[in-house]
Amino acid sequence: MVRGTAALAYSYFLHWLKKEDLYSQQSPFVFTCYQELIKQLAFAIPLVEDPNNLASTSFRRPSIRGEQPSIQMPDGQNNPYWKPTQKGITLISYFCGQTPAQQVLEIGTGNGVLTRKLEQVTMGTLHSLEEDQGLWEKAQSKGIPSTNYLLGTVQERLPAILKGLDQLDFLLVNSLFSKEVFQEIFEHCKPKIHSESILALAHIHRSKDMEKTWAAIQADPSVQLTIDFFDYGLVWFAYPGPKTHLILSI
Secondary structure (H helix, E strand, C coil), rough: CCCCHHHHHHHHHHHHCEEECHHHCHHHHHHHHHHHHHHHHCCCCCCCCCCCCCCCCCCCCCCCCCCCCCCCCEEEHHCCCCCHHHHHHHHHHHHHCCCCCCCCEEECCCCCHHHHHHHHCCCCCEEEEEECCEEEEEEEHCCCCCEEEEEECCHHHHHHHHCCCCCCEEEEECCCCCCHHHHHHHHHHHHHEEEEEEEECCCCCCCCCHHHHHHHHHCCCCCCEEEEECCCEEEEECCCCCCEEEEECC
16 A cells, blocks of 8 residues: 555655765765766756656655655546656666666556656667556657567566566566565566666655565565665665665665
């Protein structure tokens, strides 16, 4: 169940209390990545969006004073897709670009905004899986022909997608899933992950179940580094240091 605004604001307050800044980083690897991300954020060029986009929901991060997020659901439905912020779009494209980006997989196309940004940094093939037909049709109408837009559920389509890949460089899970479904995704993807792969998980604080999912990822023996940016969690499977979990802000 998606968290109420008060609970989400409280989660952000805890995140704000624990977050570290650039100059707190002992690892040259983290310091360099974080420093370059900050530069990218400073010069990010916003994407122009279609105002009639089906999933044009909005999320405004709560402030530490308890300011509430502004949420609009199309047709009154509990839509799990949220319009990403410009910072979130830049963050995802930056970290995708830190991998070989030959085989990129997005689970949850949503409104297609992140998909279009991933198209710009993918060096090989971008695969985007969406289970809602309306969103799938809308997103691919704005995409490029080389993107492999797929319609269906994780259970239906993911094994076949992965069977055709020799490796998985960047994985974005951009939808709200139960801990059990995410574990299924993770186990399917593990054999394709390599030392330069990065996993990005959206909505890690949007529900208790997503926070449990994030904790399970951190505990996984194959995971060496995680960074909690509140809206997104980033995961590395090789890291020049001991297993590390960080909370950073953007």
